[in-house]
Amino acid sequence: MNKVGICLTFSIILLLYGCQYSTEGLAEDKNYILAHNQPEDHPIHLSLERFTELVEEKSNGEITFELYASGQLGDEREVIELTQQGVVDFTKASASALESFDPVYSIFSLPYLFKDEEEYREVMNDPNIMDDIYATTEDINLTGLTYYDAGIRNVYTTDQDQVVETNEDIHNLRIRVQPSHTNIQMIEALGGTATPLGYGEVYTALQSGMIEGAENNVNALVDDNHGEVAKNYYYTEHAIVPDILLVNSDRFNELSEEEQAIIEEAGLESTRYHEEIWEEQMESATEIAKEEMNVEFHEVNKDSFIEAVQPLHEEFAQDEDTGEIYRMIRGEG
Ligand code: GCU
The missing domain is CATH 3.40.190.170 (Bacterial extracellular solute-binding protein, family 7)
Incomplete structure (x- = not known):
């Protein structure tokens, strides 16, 4: 990011931080910031939007979101750090970007790890494997919730x-x-x-x-x-390499068990939704590119x-x- 971009991002962050959080740094209400780096017509944005709508619906409007797309709050690394600090509450990040936060994530960047997409999906949907991975970053204030196909x-x-x-x-x-x-x-x-x-x-x-x-x-x-x-x-x-949905662990732990369950359920449902739109999107993108x-x-x-x-x-x-x-x-x- 250039200097103007950094200044702009910093000002937006100060503004968001000032408006939304009390001096103790805790959310005054449950209006959360979700930021990521893809444009608004990208399937990941649509799936994240679906996630936020599902949470809003299931919580009867008690939990709401503001979505920032296109790297408006910084590149992946910067936004992961902002999520750790609790300035941003939720983000999606490529497993490759998470490698420098916990070495276990490097496994997904190992070339030719999976035989095919079927094997990849089996692993990603296996809680015996993924729950431990999602929990590895809790000590640095990041909790993994679910994944999205990134092709x-x-x-x-x-x-x-x-x-x-x-x-x-x-x-x-x-x-x-x-x-x-x-x-x-x-x-x-x-x-x-x-x-x-x-x-x-x-x-x-x-x-x-x-x-x-x-x-x-x-x-x-x-x-x-x-x-x-x-x-x-x-x-x-x-x-x-999957994209991972992450939440600031402190923010997540502040919620009631019921609210946590709503977020987890909405996460999984948005993963299923993403699988559907991703396939179609890949076909149409290949067509348009050609x-x-x-x-x-x-x-x-x-x-x-x-x-x-x-x-x-x-x-x-x-x-x-x-x-x-x-x-x-x-x-x-
Ligand atoms: C994919 C992935 C993104 C990642 C990007 C990249 O598009 O979905 O999360 O940022 O690759 O190559 O950086």
């Missing part, structure tokens, strides 16, 4: 003449990654040059040539306009990519933070 991530590049068949073809390419150690390791293992950037900076970085490619779901081409500048999209299918933005979609030799990242799998299987969950997901041990 299969693929590599895309700006050079019209670029051909990517094996991982050798991305050697030395400057590729944007989410600010996450595992994402950096992944691009390095594939032979590229990893450039960590907040999501809001990716379009300009692609346009200016600061980066030569990025990796994301197909929606990024359309909803975030990356397809205007990146004309080749390669089905590397290297990761399925037909209206002239993006070309290519298959690649996935085996070369899988092989190049094997050392990362060995590392994760041995690691004390991720070893157990790695073996659980991979069905090993």
Whole structure:
């Protein structure tokens, strides 16, 4: 974010903080702030909106929300920090962004962790696995509530003449990654040059040539306009990284059991709603990217990519933070 952006964000935060919270920092009423980084026509925004409507409805208007989209209150990392501090009450964040808050979240950025989307959904809907993960950040004042699909991530590049068949073809390419150690390791293992950037900076970085490619779901081409500048999209299918809905733990613990149950239930219902709209959105985004933005979609030799990242799998299987969950997901041990 530039200086003007930082000042603006800071002023908005002061304003929000001043209006909504008493000097003790506790919410005077149950009007909560939910902030995230995607535009208002993005499926994640629609699902978060659904979440807030469900909570409002189930609580008979006792709990209400103000939604801030498009990174208005800062990029993902900044908004996670604001949620920790209780300036923001709820946020959704990519599991990759959460990696620097708790190492267990790095598991989701491990390339080729899941066999397919079915396996991914089984894990994400398994409370035996996810409840522990959602609770890991409670000691830093963040409680995970549920997840939202954020699709299969693929590599895309700006050079019209670029051909990517094996991982050798991305050697030395400057590729944007989410600010996450595992994402950096992944691009390095594939032979590229990893450039960590907040999501809001990716379009300009692609346009200016600061980066030569990025990796994301197909929606990024359309909803975030990356397809205007990146004309080749390669089905590397290297990761399925969920978005996580988080709440400030103090704020959540202040609520009655009944209110907590309402929030949890609304979270799950919005996850189901998101699954439905996400599929449709992916299909229509692919169509628009092809037909209206002239993006070309290519298959690649996935085996070369899988092989190049094997050392990362060995590392994760041995690691004390991720070893157990790695073996659980991979069905090993
Ligand atoms: C996806 C994901 C976002 C994340 C973004 C990114 O769009 O849903 O939560 O911020 O990728 O690459 O930064």
